[in-house]
Amino acid sequence: xxxxxxxxxxxxxxxxxxxxxxxxxxxxxxxxxxxxxxxxxxxxxxxxxxxxxxxxxxxxxxxxxxxxxxxxxxxxxxxxxxxxxxxxxxxxxxxxxxxxxxxxxxxxxxxxxxxxxxxxxxxxxxxxxxxxxxxxxxxxxxxxxxxxxxxxxxxxxxxxxxxxxxxxxxxxxxxxxxxxxxxxxxxxxxxxxxxxxxxxxxxxxxxxxxxxxxxxxxxxxxxxxxxxxxxxxxxxxxxxxxxxxxxxxxxxxxxxxxxxxxxxxxxxxxx
Amino acid sequence: xxxxxxxxxxxxxxxxxxxxxxxxxxxxxxxxxxxxxxxxxxxxxxxxxxxxxxxxxxxxxxxxxxxxxxxxxxxxxxxxxxxxxxxxxxxxxxxxxxxxx
Numbered sequence: 001x002x003x004x005x006x007x008x009x010x011x012x013x014x015x016x017x018x019x020x021x022x023x024x025x026x027x028x029x030x031x032x033x034x035x036x037x038x039x040x041x042x043x044x045x046x047x048x049x050x051x052x053x054x055x056x057x058x059x060x061x062x063x064x065x066x067x068x069x070x071x072x073x074x075x076x077x078x079x080x081x082x083x084x085x086x087x088x089x090x091x092x093x094x095x096x097x098x099x100x101x102x103x104x105x106x107x108x109x110x111x112x113x114x115x116x117x118x119x120x121x122x123x124x125x126x127x128x129x130x131x132x133x134x135x136x137x138x139x140x141x142x143x144x145x146x147x148x149x150x151x152x153x154x155x156x157x158x159x160x161x162x163x164x165x166x167x168x169x170x171x172x173x174x175x176x177x178x179x180x181x182x183x184x185x186x187x188x189x190x191x192x193x194x195x196x197x198x199x200x201x202x203x204x205x206x207x208x209x210x211x212x213x214x215x216x217x218x219x220x221x222x223x224x225x226x227x228x229x230x231x232x233x234x235x236x237x238x239x240x241x242x243x244x245x246x247x248x249x250x251x252x253x254x255x256x257x258x259x260x261x262x263x264x265x266x267x268x269x270x271x
Numbered sequence: 272x273x274x275x276x277x278x279x280x281x282x283x284x285x286x287x288x289x290x291x292x293x294x295x296x297x298x299x300x301x302x303x304x305x306x307x308x309x310x311x312x313x314x315x316x317x318x319x320x321x322x323x324x325x326x327x328x329x330x331x332x333x334x335x336x337x338x339x340x341x342x343x344x345x346x347x348x349x350x351x352x353x354x355x356x357x358x359x360x361x362x363x364x365x366x367x368x369x370x371x372x
Contacts, residue, residue, distance in 0.1 A: 002311065006311060047326065047329065050329040050330060050332075050333070051303065051307075051329050053333060054296065054299065054300050054303060054329050054332045054333070055300050057293075057296040057300075057332070057336070058293040058294075058296040058297040058300070061288065061292055061293040061296065062293055064288070068336075068340045069344075069349075069352045069355075072337060072340060072341075072352065072355050072356050072359055073352070073355050075359055076355060076358055076359050076362060079359055079362045079363055079366075080362050082366075083362060083363070083365070083366030083369070086366070086370070087366070087369060087370060130285060132285050132286060132287075132288060133285075133286050134283030134284060134285060134286060135283065135284045135285075135286045135347065135349050136283065136284075136349055136351065136352075137283050139283055141285075202333070202336070205329075205332065205333035205336075206333040206334065206336075206337060206359070206363075208330075208333075209329075209330040209331075209332075209333050209334055209363065210362070210363045210366055212326065212330050213330060213363065213366060213367045213370070214366050214367065214369075214370040216326070216330075217367060217370035217371045218370055221326065223310065223319050223322035223323050223326065224310060224311060224318065224319070224322055226310075226322055226325070226326050227306070227307045227308075227309075227310030227311040227318075227321065227322035227325050227326075228307075228310075228311040230303060230304075230307035230310075230325050230326070230329060231304060231307035231308050231311050234300065234303070234304050234307070235304075
């Protein structure tokens, strides 16, 4: 049993789920700081992402908050980036990958701590029977408390570029890229945060699948460690989702942001 | 209408979600947990097989969702998005082909 990977996966997925950033962005730097090469830690990060995405999927489908058209359209760019990143990481030096990881941790810390509140407002013309996504467009309606909020994605080119970048970082560093995708979808494409977060949870599973297939074919998967991380991530992610409703996510996010900035500084010092 | 809400979000036709997808996801996650625990705890060939099968399940699951959504959109003649789903699967397949060379 790979206890270190298992326990780290539980802890990081729990904290990541509460903070809304996902666990991999914490897991990969922690594994690297405990001596694992970055090229071995990256696949484990993607396993953690895929497991977390899968375990949240059923609950989010039931709530009707995932916009599959938006997710799959933008994921075209993210998966292209992930494949390129995963292929490139097989050629890159460990020092370079650690540097990328430090930048990713710093970016996640800064972006995660700056997440905004509600942008789209409920409409009196919409009801429960309107909830879901629309045929032929990147629009939909979701429930916010007692209200129902219509939305439509905007600025697709800028969003697509950021998704490509998030995929590239996911393939290189093994982090989910969700810390870029959710703000890109909500702040750049003007999709409500809840829809953006749920759609991101769906798409990071695809990004990680694209990267993991490349890593598997390169012979970079340590299967017992993958199993330990998968089990730990599902347990930690499920517990984190349960705990999330009892804590104040903004405060947890701020704590997470500080931790990520410290991790990035430690990674840079150790380069 | 307020904020960033737009007229097309009012006029568009609501898509019915694929009804059995949530159930498939729930069962697959339980299967992945069982395989992951077996792969993490057991040594030898069975442990390695379970761990490998666990990775296959969590990789296949999001791709299955893309396939199902793509087929659903093709069936309701939402061809632009059916094409996007096919394109996404082509990207993943291309990555796999390049990595295996």
